[in-house]
Amino acid sequence: MSGLAGKSVGELLLLYRDGAARPAEVVGDCLDAIDSRDRVAGAFLEVFRDEAMARAEELGKEDPGRLPLYGIPVAVKDNICTCGLPTTCGSKILGRYRPPYDATVVERLTAAGAIIIGKTNMDEFAMGSSNEYSAFGRVRNPWNEEYTPGGSSGGSAAAVAAGMVPAALGSDTGGSIRQPASFCGVTGLKGTYGRISRYGLVAFASSFDQIGPIANDAEGCALLMQALAGPDGRDSTAIEEDCPDLLSGLDAGLADLSFGIPEELGSWDLDPAVASALDEASRAVAAAGVAPETVPLPGMEISIACYYVIANAEASSNLARFDGVRYGMRENTGSLGSLYALTRTAGFGEEVKRRILLGTYVLSAGYYDAYYSKALSVREMIRKAYGAVFSRIDLLMLPVTPGQAFLLGEKLDDPVSMYLSDIFTTPANIAGLPAISIPAGLSADGLPVGVQLVAAAGREDVLLRGARGLEKLFRFRERSVPGGGDA
Amino acid sequence: MAGGAGYVTVIGLEVHAQLLTRTKMFCRCPAAFGEEPNTMVCPVCLGLPGALPSVNREAVSMAVRLGLALGCVIERESAFARKNYFYPDAPRNYQISMYDRPLCTGGSLVFEDEGTEVNVRLERIHLEDDAGKLLHGRGGHSLIDFNRCGVPLAEIVTRPEIHSPRQASLFLRRLRQMLRYLEICDGNLEEGSMRVDVNVSLRRTGDDALGTRTEIKNLNSFKAVEAGLEVEIKRQRDELESGGTIVQVTSLWDAREKKLVTMRSKERAHDYRYFPEPDLPLLIIGEGWIEEERAKIPELPLDRERRFRREYGLPAYDAGVLTAESDIADYYEETANLTGEPKTSANWVMRDVLRELKSTGGDIGGFPAGPAALAGLIDLVKGGVVSNSAGADVFAAMIESGESAADAVKRLGLECISEVNELEEIVDRVLESKPDEVERYHRGKKQLMKFFVGQVMKESGGKADPLIVSGILRRKLGE
Known part of the structure; x- marks a missing residue:
């Protein structure tokens, strides 16, 4: 993985600045890496070979210092609209759909000098935690082909982990960036709700969805986030204030940061590797300054229920537009009703149908109060609990998932167990808080496990500084590479 | 119910x-x-x-x-x-x-x-x-x-x-x-x-x-x-x-x-x-x-209707018709303020302007005779320059040509003949040419007064005021 494609974003920018690499070389290297590794990995649904090379040649004529993401190849999750280029959301129902416009994040990446290299595989409509619910084939974990890369941004995490691309965009509704980042040993960031415009992100659950970067390190995430974040008139839920400076304080260290660990963690059956990663992080923080304090975080056990009620309710409405009338797949029949029914029956996968049914149910007359209204109350309660926590500490430290990556097929027939693996990630979505997953170490099976940090709303700067500090202590990237054990 | x-x-x-x-x-x-x-x-x-x-x-x-x-x-x-x-x-x-x-x-x-x-x-x-x-x-x-x-x-x-x-x-x-x-x-x-x-x-x-x-x-x-x-x-x-x-x-x-x-x-x-x-x-x-937004709200229909009744002394029916559309109400109000004759102005707007709009299907914004033009005509009628009956013709001419009331009157030669001498000459001419009718009038056929007035009006080309004409006729016929 020592090729240019496996470099971090920061490393590439330095090479460009020193004139030691050209965008076309880097893109060429990425394309080679994809050619040699993606046949097995299945991370990409589409590679924009010619477009990426043309863009790289064009950038070659420009001054590398002028653009913050100059010549950085980025893979984009396939639920983010790319004008005139396939955007399938991993679903048959969108087939070869090509949107007539670019998502705001695609515009911003391009404006910052990045090169969109292709679209990555995902669980259909971002519903899933293993990438096995893609209509276009599963993705394999670069650390061990028998395991899932996690999901739903499994393709993006695997593409970065396998050294096919230095950075990728994912989307995180209940952990879909952080969990695959953790399973694949890379860094994944979800910003404060509204930090990055959702315009052009095909909605799963609008009040939770956030686009975010996946990269080799916290600096890569910071560089991408800085370019992507900021107000957007086309998304009314985007934060109107500018994003804080994420880069200048990145290396300020852990010394004056206060950490908390949820009291309730003790009642969870954590994989030994996850527990020891957390212990290691805890000791490192203590060594650097103040030992993490234990903070009460009520409601964690009901966050999963709250999340799945609201997310599925929103999804049932968001996915109503896929009906075969205007675009995508159509099962032609005599009547309108059967056109809807047959198109959606054939076009959606089982998990998507399950969630549409659940979401429709919780919004139905007679059930709304028992489920949806109650979930909104729980959401308020969780928000308040987090607000109280962040009046005491700067960063909350917790696992990303209770265990390491699961085997392909392991949880496919057990949706509830799959849902429960989101227990530590959904609260940040429910409360709209920024959170990051950083690789901490390897399990006994040689699979990566991560640690999650959560910060107060709007404090991505604090979050990334903490992540950078821990990353330096873990030295994960120097110690381990996929498929090769210790470096 | x-x-x-x-x-x-x-x-x-x-x-x-x-x-x-x-x-x-x-x-x-x-x-x-x-x-x-x-x-x-x-x-x-x-x-x-x-x-x-x-x-x-x-x-x-x-x-x-x-x-x-x-x-x-x-x-x-x-x-x-x-x-x-x-x-x-x-x-x-x-x-x-x-x-x-x-x-x-x-x-x-x-x-x-x-x-x-x-x-x-x-x-x-x-x-x-x-x-x-x-x-x-x-x-x-x-x-x-x-x-x-x-x-x-x-x-x-x-x-x-x-x-x-x-x-x-x-x-x-x-x-x-x-x-x-x-x-x-x-x-x-x-x-x-x-x-x-x-x-x-x-x-x-x-x-x-x-x-x-x-x-x-x-x-x-x-x-x-x-x-x-x-x-x-x-x-x-x-x-x-x-x-x-x-x-x-x-x-x-x-x-x-x-x-x-x-x-x-x-x-x-x-x-x-x-x-x-x-x-x-x-x-x-x-x-x-x-x-x-409150500052952008104009006077509303009911308020305006009530004010028209109060301020201009209009009957409820007139006020209702004139305030049905705000641009008609504006048109009326400007006309009435220019003429100082609210009821006469109301009659003109309701009878002549609205009828014209209805028959052409146009709207008041593009109407060729604006409030100032109509007010000019009303002034001429009030001042006796144009007879009430000739006024309708003047109005028709104004909306066809877009000219002012005064110009239309001049072009059509519809000024009232208000000079008594001139009228007396016409009356004399008419009476001289109709000796039989004068004879019958004197014998008691008083209905012939209408005939004489009509003859004088015809002779004057419609420019005479019929009230003045009948006054002169009565005097000449020795009433």
């Missing part, structure tokens, strides 16, 4: 008013009509995957103005909600509307029903977006035009406080007038820029509980509202009187056949699964915004 003996009719209205904003409710596409199908569209109003709505402030401003004009409470925080249903004219398969937190609540509308003032209270006013248009039967296909999709609508919902079809129609006329005064909707029922759904039920006199209500849609004129309600009320009354029960149904009014066609019954009613629109934050309206 129209419910007949033993029943009280209870009607509630839901009116959709298409707002005259420049752009659509949730995107920046022009809210334009009559364009080629599917040319006024973008990813947002087409509901394409990933596109997001953003609220059109102009539409909110208009709805706030309407709310203020109708005495509603403008809610400082209101919320958009999704109304979920599958239909091809709604490309997201949900409409963005408002549900449990509407923009305006309360309020009322006052109108007159046979001299009695009726006050109907409102439930709410909220904003939502319009659907596209389906065109059926083109080569066996149905086509969709999304140009209208996303155009802002204000939905005005009354309480069930209207008690006859005539009242329903009067309410709607008054509401339409309000919308037009506020310049937020052109109120065209035929073309659908104002759409009316009615709910109606019968309540046994003395009973408190409301009866089961039915809904009627597709009422494309005030007449249709009245006719549709009459038919439905009769149907309900017959049903109840024969011991039956009313089933909750929605019907469409067939204006050609003058009958109701049942659309769906309650068992098939939609569960719209409303929930808060997660793509839009709460709509927050500050005091400043409200005051800004």
Whole structure:
């Protein structure tokens, strides 16, 4: 993985600045890496070979210092609209759909000098935690082909982990960036709700969805986030204030940061590797300054229920537009009703149908109060609990998932167990808080496990500084590479 | 009441008013009509995957103005909600509307029903977006035009406080007038820029509980509202009187056949699964915004009508006619102020101006004779320069050529002959040429006075004042 494609974003920018690499070389290297590794990995649904090379040649004529993401190849999750280029959301129902416009994040990446290299595989409509619910084939974990890369941004995490691309965009509704980042040993960031415009992100659950970067390190995430974040008139839920400076304080260290660990963690059956990663992080923080304090975080056990009620309710409405009338797949029949029914029956996968049914149910007359209204109350309660926590500490430290990556097929027939693996990630979505997953170490099976940090709303700067500090202590990237054990 | 003996009719209205904003409710596409199908569209109003709505402030401003004009409470925080249903004219398969937190609540509308003032209270006013248009039967296909999709609508919902079809129609006329005064909707029922759904039920006199209500849609004129309600009320009354029960149904009014066609019954009613629109934050309206809109509200129809009666001494009928449209009222008022003759001005506007507008189908904005021109004519008539009868010809000439009253009079040579000497000469000439008639007059055939006046008028080319002429004639004939 020592090729240019496996470099971090920061490393590439330095090479460009020193004139030691050209965008076309880097893109060429990425394309080679994809050619040699993606046949097995299945991370990409589409590679924009010619477009990426043309863009790289064009950038070659420009001054590398002028653009913050100059010549950085980025893979984009396939639920983010790319004008005139396939955007399938991993679903048959969108087939070869090509949107007539670019998502705001695609515009911003391009404006910052990045090169969109292709679209990555995902669980259909971002519903899933293993990438096995893609209509276009599963993705394999670069650390061990028998395991899932996690999901739903499994393709993006695997593409970065396998050294096919230095950075990728994912989307995180209940952990879909952080969990695959953790399973694949890379860094994944979800910003404060509204930090990055959702315009052009095909909605799963609008009040939770956030686009975010996946990269080799916290600096890569910071560089991408800085370019992507900021107000957007086309998304009314985007934060109107500018994003804080994420880069200048990145290396300020852990010394004056206060950490908390949820009291309730003790009642969870954590994989030994996850527990020891957390212990290691805890000791490192203590060594650097103040030992993490234990903070009460009520409601964690009901966050999963709250999340799945609201997310599925929103999804049932968001996915109503896929009906075969205007675009995508159509099962032609005599009547309108059967056109809807047959198109959606054939076009959606089982998990998507399950969630549409659940979401429709919780919004139905007679059930709304028992489920949806109650979930909104729980959401308020969780928000308040987090607000109280962040009046005491700067960063909350917790696992990303209770265990390491699961085997392909392991949880496919057990949706509830799959849902429960989101227990530590959904609260940040429910409360709209920024959170990051950083690789901490390897399990006994040689699979990566991560640690999650959560910060107060709007404090991505604090979050990334903490992540950078821990990353330096873990030295994960120097110690381990996929498929090769210790470096 | 129209419910007949033993029943009280209870009607509630839901009116959709298409707002005259420049752009659509949730995107920046022009809210334009009559364009080629599917040319006024973008990813947002087409509901394409990933596109997001953003609220059109102009539409909110208009709805706030309407709310203020109708005495509603403008809610400082209101919320958009999704109304979920599958239909091809709604490309997201949900409409963005408002549900449990509407923009305006309360309020009322006052109108007159046979001299009695009726006050109907409102439930709410909220904003939502319009659907596209389906065109059926083109080569066996149905086509969709999304140009209208996303155009802002204000939905005005009354309480069930209207008690006859005539009242329903009067309410709607008054509401339409309000919308037009506020310049937020052109109120065209035929073309659908104002759409009316009615709910109606019968309540046994003395009973408190409301009866089961039915809904009627597709009422494309005030007449249709009245006719549709009459038919439905009769149907309900017959049903109840024969011991039956009313089933909750929605019907469409067939204006050609003058009958109701049942659309769906309650068992098939939609569960719209409303929930808060997660793509839009709460709509927050500050005091400043409200005051800004309040300042834009013109004098409203009822106030203006009352002022016309008070200030200009106009009869109720005149005041009503002249204030029906604000631009006519403006025209009248300017004319009356220029002439200082409010009643005469009212007669001219109601008789000549409105008749002309009606026959040409034009509007007052493009009328060739403005208030100053009409006032000029009224002054000439009042000053005796032009006779009242010649005035109509002058007016016709003015709107044809666009010239001033004075120029038209001069060109047509219609000045009154007010010089008595000149008139006396004409009278002498006429009497000399009609010796037989003079003879018969003197013998007692006094009706011949009319004949002499007519002869003098003819001789003068219509420029003489008939009153003066008959005075001279009486003197000459030795009365």
